[in-house]
Amino acid sequence: MTRVVVIGAGAAGTMAAIFAAGAGAETILLERTNDGGRKILISGGGRCNILPARLDESRFVTDSSANTLRKIVRGWPLAEQVAFFERDVGIALVEEPESVKFFPASHKARDVRDGLLALARTRGVAIRMDMLVTDVAPSGTGWAVSCSGAPAIEADAVIIACGGLSVPMTGSEGAGLRIAEKLGHTIHATYPALTPIIAQPAPFANLSGVSLPVTLTATARGRSAAATGGFLFTHVGYSGPAVLDVSHVLVRSRAEHDDPLARLTVRWTAHGDAEWTERLRPHGARTAIGALRAEMPDRLAAALLLTANVAADRVLSELQRDERLRLVEVLVRGALPWTSDEGYRKAEVTGGGVSLAEIDPRTMESRRCAGLYLCGEVLDAFGPIGGYNFLWAWATGRAAGLGAARAA
Numbered sequence: 317m318t319r320v321v322v323i324g325a326g327a328a329g330t331m332a333a334i335f336a337a338g339a340g341a342e343t344i345l346l347e348r349t350n351d352g353g354r355k356i357l358i359s360g361g362g363r364c365n366i367l368p369a370r371l372d373e374s375r376f377v378t379d380s381s382a383n384t385l386r387k388i389v390r391g392w393p394l395a396e397q398v399a400f401f402e403r404d405v406g407i408a409l410v411e412e413p414e415s416v417k418f419f420p421a422s423h424k425a426r427d428v429r430d431g432l433l434a435l436a437r438t439r440g441v442a443i444r445m446d447m448l449v450t451d452v453a454p455s456g457t458g459w460a461v462s463c464s465g466a467p468a469i470e471a472d473a474v475i476i477a478c479g480g481l482s483v484p485m486t487g488s489e490g491a492g493l494r495i496a497e498k499l500g501h502t503i504h505a506t507y508p509a510l511t512p513i514i515a516q517p518a519p520f521a522n523l524s525g526v527s528l529p530v531t532l533t534a535t536a537r538g539r540s541a542a543a544t545g546g547f548l549f550t551h552v553g554y555s556g557p558a559v560l561d562v563s564h565v566l567v568r569s570r571a572e573h574d575d576p577l578a579r580l581t582v583r584w585t586a587h588g589d590a591e592w593t594e595r596l597r598p599h600g601a602r603t604a605i606g607a608l609r610a611e612m613p614d615r616l617a618a619a620l621l622l623t624a625n626v627a628a629d630r631v632l633s634e635l636q637r638d639e640r641l642r643l644v645e646v647l648v649r650g651a652l653p654w655t656s657d658e659g660y661r662k663a664e665v666t667g668g669g670v671s672l673a674e675i676d677p678r679t680m681e682s683r684r685c686a687g688l689y690l691c692g693e694v695l696d697a698f699g700p701i702g703g704y705n706f707l708w709a710w711a712t713g714r715a716a717g718l719g720a721a722r723a724a
């Protein structure tokens with residue numbers, strides 16, 4: 317019987333092990349923590365946004381070929397993933413229509429983590445916790461997997477599913493990237509993605525806790541991203557799905573020492589220039605603050621009038637043309653000052669990683685090392701908030717598990 321060793325019992329690795337064992341391989345799943353799947357446990361605020369309810373492939377980010385990425389994502393269509401969780405793992409999913417996301421019906425991330433590990437056990441996977449893998453090296457016709465404080469394990473095929481660098485306390489701190497690089501793979505520069513943004517001194521610190529839906533645009537030299545969704549003022553800057561979704565452009569601009577740094581602008585409401593110009597026309601005794609308050613939280617309305625240098629109690633009929641223009645600019649293309657980001661400590665994923673050019677998109681086998689497979693966050697791809705990153709982990713994990721079991 318062929319032996320497949322999977323390194324990392326996170327989202328991608330557990331899925332890989334389930335499919336490798338299901339395809340008939342003797343499968344060993346090695347995990348450095350004592351329980352595995354810690355990112356699943358903290359995902360979606362403890363509810364686990366397991367998948368998107370609709371998929372827009374163009375929203376994935378990679379420095380590798382977008383075409384290769386699409387092939388990988390299409391390898392396990394969304395509807396089949398949903399069916400797998402409901403039928404094989406036994407977890408009913410519910411769609412949250414306003415966010416277009418799937419969650420387990422129990423709204424408990426633990427059910428997802430435990431359900432996957434239980435299915436792996438049912439399919440015969442030998443799960444070994446507290447096993448820190450230190451190296452992977454060719455051995456005979458296969459591989460030797462070295463572990464701290466335990467004898468090396470021989471394998472016909474190895475699957476690297478160690479995650480990236482984000483939230484290291486969950487167990488992923490770059491081991492997979494180091495091993496892949498040592499074995500000759502190209503690693504695209506890594507960076508924290510889906511991370512909150514810092515503005516120090518915080519120009520809007522007094523708005524901390526205020527949240528609303530906005531449209532954000534981040535623009536740097538040769539790169540840009542836009543997102544519509546939740547925005548939250550924090551005591552040190554900005555967070556919320558829209559902020560996380562564009563954060564990689566800011567993070568990379570800083571890492572690459574852009575001068576000037578990437579520009580972050582915000583449209584505070586759904587209204588554009590024409591709608592706001594209309595709303596700021598004279599209207600009885602209505603004041604500037606009255607017009608803004610009708611569309612957004614009071615405290616934000618006051619702050620934006622201050623930014624535009626327009627007196628809050630100004631009656632609309634007395635508003636000067638240049639005041640109206642300034643206010644519309646702030647409301648529709650307001651500049652959001654920023655200085656840095658929360659980094660890997662809070663990043664939901666790692667951008668960059670092992671080049672997709674060196675992976676067979678059908679099997680996830682390395683084109684550099686026969687019998688070596690890679691899946692999940694260690695690869696050069698991530699998606700926006702909304703279940704995209706688990707979709708990537710599930711799709712690449714399944715392909716790697718099937719590929720490793722069949723090839724070996």
Ligand SMILES: Cc1cc2nc3c(=O)[nH]c(=O)nc-3n(C[C@H](O)[C@H](O)[C@H](O)COP(=O)(O)OP(=O)(O)OC[C@H]3O[C@@H](n4cnc5c(N)ncnc54)[C@H](O)[C@@H]3O)c2cc1C
Binds near residue numbers: 358709
């Ligand atoms: C706070 C937070 C919330 C998130 N919420 C969502 C969400 O709701 N929806 C979504 O789609 N995505 C979400 N994500 C992203 C998602 O969790 C990741 O994309 C996904 O977990 C990546 O899966 P992975 O298996 O590649 O890596 P990981 O889940 O990080 O798993 C890697 C595993 O490998 C183990 N490991 C590492 N090195 C070694 C070693 N040397 N030896 C043995 N084991 C090792 C680690 O301990 C870990 O268990 C969230 C992330 C964070 C941080």
